[in-house]
Amino acid sequence: MSNDDKSQMLDRQTRAAQALGWEDESTGAVVPPVHFSTTYTRRKQDYGLKLDGSYIRDTSPTAAHAGAVIASLEGGAEGITLGSGMAACTAAFHALEAGDHIVCARPCYHGVVAWLETFAEARGLSYTFSIAGDSDAIAAAIQPGKTKLVWLESPCNPTWAVTDIEAVVKAAHAVGAKVGVDSTAATPVLTTPLALGADIVCHSATKFLAGHSDVLAGALVTATPEDPLWQRILDHRRYGGAMLGAMEAYLLTRGMRTLFLRVERQCANAMKVAEFLEAHPAVPKVYYPGLPGDPGHAVASRQMKGGFGGMLSFEVNGGRDDAIRTVTACNVWKTATSLGGVESLIEHRRTSEGDIKTETPDSLIRLSTGIEAADDLIADLDQALDK
Numbered sequence: 239m240s241n242d243d244k245s246q247m248l249d250r251q252t253r254a255a256q257a258l259g260w261e262d263e264s265t266g267a268v269v270p271p272v273h274f275s276t277t278y279t280r281r282k283q284d285y286g287l288k289l290d291g292s293y294i295r296d297t298s299p300t301a302a303h304a305g306a307v308i309a310s311l312e313g314g315a316e317g318i319t320l321g322s323g324m325a326a327c328t329a330a331f332h333a334l335e336a337g338d339h340i341v342c343a344r345p346c347y348h349g350v351v352a353w354l355e356t357f358a359e360a361r362g363l364s365y366t367f368s369i370a371g372d373s374d375a376i377a378a379a380i381q382p383g384k385t386k387l388v389w390l391e392s393p394c395n396p397t398w399a400v401t402d403i404e405a406v407v408k409a410a411h412a413v414g415a416k417v418g419v420d421s422t423a424a425t426p427v428l429t430t431p432l433a434l435g436a437d438i439v440c441h442s443a444t445k446f447l448a449g450h451s452d453v454l455a456g457a458l459v460t461a462t463p464e465d466p467l468w469q470r471i472l473d474h475r476r477y478g479g480a481m482l483g484a485m486e487a488y489l490l491t492r493g494m495r496t497l498f499l500r501v502e503r504q505c506a507n508a509m510k511v512a513e514f515l516e517a518h519p520a521v522p523k524v525y526y527p528g529l530p531g532d533p534g535h536a537v538a539s540r541q542m543k544g545g546f547g548g549m550l551s552f553e554v555n556g557g558r559d560d561a562i563r564t565v566t567a568c569n570v571w572k573t574a575t576s577l578g579g580v581e582s583l584i585e586h587r588r589t590s591e592g593d594i595k596t597e598t599p600d601s602l603i604r605l606s607t608g609i610e611a612a613d614d615l616i617a618d619l620d621q622a623l624d625k
């Protein structure tokens with residue numbers, strides 16, 4: 239039994255904390271080195287390789303380790319890391335063939351919408367946007383024989399609608415379509431889409447997985463490596479050049495060691511902030527699946543384990559200017575986009591989404607809760623809402 243096999247029997251929290259129990263055989267180091275080498279020697283006696291590849295664009299020990307940790311936490315057969323979350327999402331689209339149809343549930347990450355609108359048609363792909371959180375609508379958008387991929391995000395940006403993954407998988411698999419789930423907001427701590435039947439899990443590892451707002455990275459995990467779509471994704475990463483750099487891979491593995499602790503605290507903070515906002519007279523609407531009145535609460539209670547995530551949004555009375563006034567009145571919450579880091583972030587979402595056609599209300603403020611003291615976060619929002 240290899241070290242990896244043994245570690246698979248341990249709890250996921252143990253596997254994450256120990257980065258799969260890694261130890262250096264020659265030195266005893268418990269932290270892996272960063273392998274910056276772009277190339278690897280062949281043996282003199284048989285011209286064979288010590289690793290799976292000879293060149294860093296194919297594989298590198300540091301990137302492979304990060305991919306193995308993510309695969310282990312997601313309960314998948316194989317995991318890879320890529321240069322960004324967008325590289326991961328779009329690798330799945332690149333792996334499709336001309337004539338294939340995609341169903342994409344919206345809202346979702348704005349970059350995915352922008353990619354489809356910019357590149358899909360020219361590549362011979364067609365797509366239908368359906369409704370996140372509505373598995374019947376998503377099932378109805380699937381075109382038997384033509385739809386090859388259903389793409390969904392749960393909870394999704396920026397309304398945190400929760401989609402019943404099992405229900406979508408059932409409808410998609412009935413007609414031979416694959417299901418890809420962008421699980422960036424849920425993290426493997428709260429949801430494991432492969433256990434619900436999904437074929438591929440995607441992460442912007444920039445966010446919760448790395449967790450410190452200092453790494454750009456993406457990850458994909460497959461249920462079965464024999465899947466032809468997965469094989470084309472691997473080819474796309476290799477020949478499209480979407481590999482993750484060594485330093486980023488190292489930081490990602492380092493970040494994932496504290497993933498469970500961070501997400502547990504972020505969920506607790508988000509819940510307290512959501513409850514505070516829901517009770518505030520200047521807040522007409524809060525979007526958080528942890529609130530009993532949220533439309534996604536029933537599915538989330540079944541599908542998400544241990545919490546409802548660190549992400550939430552809310553609306554203020556009025557429009558864009560009122561929302562921006564609230565955002566910029568915050569001091570503890572940093573006025574920046576992105577999510578999943580240890581520091582709390584606040585943004586006017588529509589500004590960050592740029593030019594795409596979006597249904598995001600102009601009065602919507604998106605919050606990424608960090609690991610600070612909840613009282614400080616709440617007091618800061620309270621004074622900002624009074625301005």
Ligand SMILES: *Cc1c(COP(=O)(O)O)cnc(C)c1O
Pocket residue numbers: 322323324325327347349391395420422423441442443444445454455456577
């Ligand atoms: C940020 C994000 C992405 C894009 O990831 P990058 O690492 O910024 O390329 C994709 N999906 C979701 C849900 C995200 O939050």
